[in-house]
Amino acid sequence: MVCAETHPGLQQRFRVEDYDLAATLDSGQAFRWKHYAGSWTSVIGDRWVRLRQDNDDILAETALPNTDWTWLEDYLQLDVDLRQVLEELPTHPALNQAIAHHRGLRLLRQEPWECLISFILSSTKQIPHIKQIVEQLCLQLGDCAITPAGQPKAHCFPTASRIAALQEAELRAMRMGFRAPYILAAAEAIASGRLNLNDLKHVSLAEARATLMVLPGVGRKIADCVLLFSLGFTEAFPVDVWVMRALQSAWFPGKAMKLPALVAFSESHFGRYGGYAQQYLFHHARTASSRFQKKSPHEDQG
DNA sequence: GTCCAGGTTCACG
DNA sequence: CGTGAACATGGA
Numbered sequence: 001m002v003c004a005e006t007h008p009g010l011q012q013r014f015r016v017e018d019y020d021l022a023a024t025l026d027s028g029q030a031f032r033w034k035h036y037a038g039s040w041t042s043v044i045g046d047r048w049v050r051l052r053q054d055n056d057d058i059l060a061e062t063a064l065p066n067t068d069w070t071w072l073e074d075y076l077q078l079d080v081d082l083r084q085v086l087e088e089l090p091t092h093p094a095l096n097q098a099i100a101h102h103r104g105l106r107l108l109r110q111e112p113w114e115c116l117i118s119f120i121l122s123s124t125k126q127i128p129h130i131k132q133i134v135e136q137l138c139l140q141l142g143d144c145a146i147t148p149a150g151q152p153k154a155h156c157f158p159t160a161s162r163i164a165a166l167q168e169a170e171l172r173a174m175r176m177g178f179r180a181p182y183i184l185a186a187a188e189a190i191a192s193g194r195l196n197l198n199d200l201k202h203v204s205l206a207e208a209r210a211t212l213m214v215l216p217g218v219g220r221k222i223a224d225c226v227l228l229f230s231l232g233f234t235e236a237f238p239v240d241v242w243v244m245r246a247l248q249s250a251w252f253p254g255k256a257m258k259l260p261a262l263v264a265f266s267e268s269h270f271g272r273y274g275g276y277a278q279q280y281l282f283h284h285a286r287t288a289s290s291r292f293q294k295k296s297p298h299e300d301q302g
Numbered sequence: 303g304t305c306c307a308g309g310t311t312c313a314c315g
Numbered sequence: 316c317g318t319g320a321a322c323a324t325g326g327a
Contacts, residue, residue: 028308123309129325130308177323182310219310240308258317282308 009065014058014073018082020104021053027283029229030108031118031131032138032157041154043138044075045111048145048154063146077109085234085273094250095277098284105283107275108229112197113190114157115230116212119222120182136174141166160190182217189215197231205233220263228275237266237274242285 025033025040033042039052048063049072060072073079086099117137122130141158163171164187171180189195195215200208208231212223224238239247239262247262257265270277 119308122307124307124322125309125324126307126326132325172323175324178310178321179323217310221309225308238308241306242308286308 009067010062012060012066012069012072014060014069014076014078016053016056016058016078018104019053019058019076019078019106020102021051021058023102023105023283024076024108025051027102027105027279028127028286029225029279030110031127031134041151043145043154043156045071046143046145046156047071048147048151061148063148063151074109077106080106082106085276088271088273089277090269090271092250094246095281098280101287102280102283105280107234107279109232110230111157112200112226112230113160116186116197116215116218116222116226117157117163117183119225119229120186120215120217121176121179122225123179123217123222133175140174160187163187164191179217182215185216186218197226200227201231205235208233209236228278234275235270235272237263237270237278239263239266239278240282242282243278246281246285 021040022035025042026035030042033040039050041048041050043049050061052059058076058078060069066072082104089095089099118130118134121133121137125133138155138157141162142155143158145154145156147154163183166184166187168180168184171183174180176183190197195211200211203211205227208227209220209223212218212226213220218226221238221240224236227233227236228238237243239259243266244259244262247266248257251265252262266274266278
């Protein structure tokens, strides 16, 4: 592998505004970023990539030269005007506080297949454990990505046909538990061509959601994660336990609400960028928790 | 040991 | 139709 500096296309600098790379990559929407010495490394599609933020710049390095960086600009959603997004969200003290604490947190645009499998695996699992299972899946079944000299091995996310060829027991051996048959069924649907996730980008939210929810192990919440994090439906608003508690305590104090009622509220209340509101609420709830953030157990809320 | 985790499904009244 | 238990596994 040749020295990076001598080869144009191996490095790129992107000017950004209102972008918090660390919060974005570590907010529980993507599970394959590794943080080391101020840099974030992962594999997007079949491309190894390392990112670093330096104030208003994001610096990217790849293993192979790029004539076109659209794949990364799209993944990071660099063209999104966050100010405009936030202006369209409803005003509420709890939401305002979450935004104030994590200004620059963005939504990524991930590859739908990886997103679907990752979130099927996410059900009743803590984020560190989701990361662990996804990593095992890639390690054991994913192709090796090309990495720069001196870098450790990195793997692509396994293809649907690779997973579809397995037995349920082989997936259970990767500690997926009751999610193993769900993963297998999703892989078979994709590998057979019966389901094309990219087609869902061009249908209505309701139709895309209903199509995803046909898959076993995919309910409203996981479907909304896939819609929001990979298919471009920014109004999708996944309600998990954290968001449910945030909505309950801040919007309906003293009035016990059930999950379907909170989902219905979120659908009518947060508008076409509701998914951003959801991500700020989720990330803020998690980082405010003393379990997640080892330091500073005190919360600075007014 | 007990409880809970970016839920969904299935059985019961 | 609404509610509660079961489902695997690991960490707090």
